[in-house]
Amino acid sequence: MVKKTTSPNLSRRDFTKIVMTFLGSIMGAMVGLPIIGFIVSPALKTQELDDWISLGAFDGYPIGTPTLFSFTRSKVNGWERTTSSYGAYVLRKTESELKVYSNVCTHLSCRVKWDEDAHAFLCPCHDARFDINGAILYGPPPRPMDRYEFKIEEGNILIHLTGE
Amino acid sequence: MAGKVFAWFDERLGLEAFYSTVLDRKIPKVNWWFTLGSASLFLCVIQALTGVFLTMYYVPSPAVAYDSIQYITKGVAFGWLVRGIHHWSATLLVITLFLHMLRTFFYGAYKFPREMTWMTGVLLFLLTLGMGLTGYLLPWNQRSYWATTVATEIFGTVPFLGDFLFKVLRGGTDLSALTLARFFSAHIWILPAGVVLLLGVHMVLIVKLGISNIPGEDE
Numbered sequence: 001m002v003k004k005t006t007s008p009n010l011s012r013r014d015f016t017k018i019v020m021t022f023l024g025s026i027m028g029a030m031v032g033l034p035i036i037g038f039i040v041s042p043a044l045k046t047q048e049l050d051d052w053i054s055l056g057a058f059d060g061y062p063i064g065t066p067t068l069f070s071f072t073r074s075k076v077n078g079w080e081r082t083t084s085s086y087g088a089y090v091l092r093k094t095e096s097e098l099k100v101y102s103n104v105c106t107h108l109s110c111r112v113k114w115d116e117d118a119h120a121f122l123c124p125c126h127d128a129r130f131d132i133n134g135a136i137l138y139g140p141p142p143r144p145m146d147r148y149e150f151k152i153e154e155g156n157i158l159i160h161l162t163g164e
Numbered sequence: 165m166a167g168k169v170f171a172w173f174d175e176r177l178g179l180e181a182f183y184s185t186v187l188d189r190k191i192p193k194v195n196w197w198f199t200l201g202s203a204s205l206f207l208c209v210i211q212a213l214t215g216v217f218l219t220m221y222y223v224p225s226p227a228v229a230y231d232s233i234q235y236i237t238k239g240v241a242f243g244w245l246v247r248g249i250h251h252w253s254a255t256l257l258v259i260t261l262f263l264h265m266l267r268t269f270f271y272g273a274y275k276f277p278r279e280m281t282w283m284t285g286v287l288l289f290l291l292t293l294g295m296g297l298t299g300y301l302l303p304w305n306q307r308s309y310w311a312t313t314v315a316t317e318i319f320g321t322v323p324f325l326g327d328f329l330f331k332v333l334r335g336g337t338d339l340s341a342l343t344l345a346r347f348f349s350a351h352i353w354i355l356p357a358g359v360v361l362l363l364g365v366h367m368v369l370i371v372k373l374g375i376s377n378i379p380g381e382d383e
Contacts, residue, residue: 034242038217041241079231
């Protein structure tokens with residue numbers, strides 16, 4: 001096969017090997033790197049949400065009972081408009097004290113539901129319970145219920161929707 | 165270490181023998197026209213790779229096929245490049261295959277004992293044209309739509325079987341969602357399966373029989 005030469009110079013075969021490896025690597029990188037970008041690019045795109053959502057009149061909410069307000073927001077993912085639904089539990093503790101919770105369970109993002117009989121927020125997925133103040137009563141959640149930042153303008157509750 | 169690992173695999177898989185049979189095989193003194201087969205193989209592999217990645221975003225439905233391709237071209241990083249390579253190397257592949265066939269024909273390389281290599285090559289060429297035909301519809305733009313209208317009508321002119329072929333290709337009498345779905349299926353599954361099978365036979369025959377000499381003037 002390969003003739004062993006005593007010449008100190010690079011053999012023709014070795015030269016070809018080096019050139020082929022070099023050119024092959026360049027060609028591979030030229031195709032390979034864009035392909036990686038092609039695969040991961042949608043994952044690197046973020047659409048920041050920064051919206052104030054009106055939940056209606058402050059006076060319309062009952063005192064002492066968490067009340068669900070549902071709304072939707074749409075985003076564009078690729079070629080499709082994706083509509084996501086959100087739920088905010090509005091709790092007027094007293095005449096003037098207000099708290100607004102996200103209904104997304106802090107465990108694995110199922111949606112919690114206020115249960116009047118149990119007097120707790122129940123998560124149907126892994127049996128988590130939060131009390132009326134959003135504190136963990138039972139189950140696997142790592143932290144209390146998340147709250148929305150809010151403000152009251154002209155008697156209306158507005159919550160701040162942020163994130164991706 | 166690397167040598168030991170290689171030796172372990174070599175002992176079980178016969179890599180050295182594979183290398184010397186496939187890559188160190190003896191070939192006659194030939195010219196640049198003999199590189200067209202390798203060029204076609206290279207383009208075929210490029211088509212397979214870029215095609216696989218395009219399916220990550222493409223959706224074969226009349227509602228969103230066009231939008232998904234617009235997204236590939238304008239929204240995805242290097243989408244224009246991957247789609248562009250698939251588009252242009254498809255055209256280039258038909259050209260290299262045609263020249264490869266002309267070389268084989270004019271050098272008489274299709275003669276005994278290489279008739280099977282020639283026949284599988286002809287079928288591979290037809291399959292490639294089929295890939296072109298089915299791929300042309302997928303962007304689902306005006307050009308795709310009317311080109312496929314005409315192409316399926318041409319199949320309809322075949323004596324006796326024409327009407328049947330026309331309907332089978334379209335999945336009914338109309339050029340519809342069914343046509344798009346079956347062209348996509350043919351483009352990514354059925355025709356490539358045929359290509360892989362025949363290409364395997366084609367390559368084994370090339371290695372087994374060797375390639376022919378350039379015929380001399382007195383032959």
